[in-house]
Amino acid sequence: MQGNSQQQAYDRGTNIFSPDGRLYQVEYAREAVKRGSPTLGVRFDDGENAGVVFVAGGRLRSSLQVADSIEKIHKTDDHVGVASAGHVADARQLVDVARRQAQVERLRYDEPASIEALTKEITGYIQEYTQAGGARPFGAALLVGGVDDDGSPHLFETDPSGTPYEWEAVAIGGNSDEIQDYLEAEYEGDADADGALELALRALADATEGGLQSRGMSAAVVDESGYRDLSGDELAETIEGHGLAADESEE
16 A cells, blocks of 8 residues: 555656656656547658658547547648647647747748757657646647758657657557557558558558548648648548548448
């Protein structure tokens, strides 16, 4: 009982290390991310065009819920997008931080922020909430992706601890381990945007029983021409075209 009460004491302190060097609140924040619906990012570069594709799953609580109200992929600047998994409200706050910082870079230097610099500004903000009393860590993870001025694509993941990681393809949220295994087996760096989108959808379908339902899902492409959201019809046609759609007759 004494050991259990000691652990509970460390649970209550967001900025107190346990004797074995753990921050329990950060670990709980990571678990909150895993409870969210999955989100994927895939980097592509076919020699003519380069960028990042985002795909996000979404859970509708009711047939009456408006699917477009589920916002998990956001335009941050003309050359960069952010996708999230975990607590949506927490993610929105971090997206606002990213948007403000992107505008600061344009006003201060008259040029777009680099993807890496923008990501590190976000993770610096996240990290402050792991060492400040009276606050909790953000229960959300982000994928930050886009194209720098030199045409090179970048894709970063942010962790609730405030650590950035760069990836060629990555999944966060629910079933992320299973989806990541598929990405690692099938990823090809010289694919075009359509190939990257297909890979992301196939990876998501591989971890989704019964196939994909476009309603509630979202996708976006950030390449050298800018940021573009896929419409619901475009996404539905792409899913159907690759034979990944759920059989609605079985629902």
